Amino acid sequence: MSLFVLSSKDGWVNIMYDGLDAVGIDQQPSQNHNLWMLLYFISFLLIVSFFVLNMFVGVVVENFHKCRQHQEAEEARRREEKQLQRLEKKCRKAQRRPYYADYSPA
Numbered sequence: 001m002s003l004f005v006l007s008s009k010d011g012w013v014n015i016m017y018d019g020l021d022a023v024g025i026d027q028q029p030s031q032n033h034n035l036w037m038l039l040y041f042i043s044f045l046l047i048v049s050f051f052v053l054n055m056f057v058g059v060v061v062e063n064f065h066k067c068r069q070h071q072e073a074e075e076a077r078r079r080e081e082k083q084l085q086r087l088e089k090k091c092r093k094a095q096r097r098p099y100y101a102d103y104s105p106a
Contacts, residue, residue: 006041007048016041 006012019037021029 003044006044007052009045009049012041012045 002015
């Protein structure tokens with residue numbers, strides 16, 4: 001439970017001080033008894049915050065790529081629709097008789 005509190009960074013200072021003061025089971029705590037525990041707590045905080053930050057950045061980048069792929073697919077669909085509209089317009093224009101076709105040279 002204390003590692004979860006450390007990883008959430010909510011009240012981790014009290015746990016760190018308790019870990020520094022710990023002497024052993026059923027023994028009275030001594031102030032700053034085990035200074036190597038400080039290295040443990042700080043390294044744990046750095047590693048956990050690094051992983052949490054990496055996960056957050058990974059989720060943001062993944063969502064960005066999904067949105068980008070969706071947008072590219074939508075743009076390709078729109079380009080295809082515009083091209084079809086232009087082609088249909090050219091076909092209609094080609095099928096239409098020119099205005100001068102009904103006039104005779106006579």
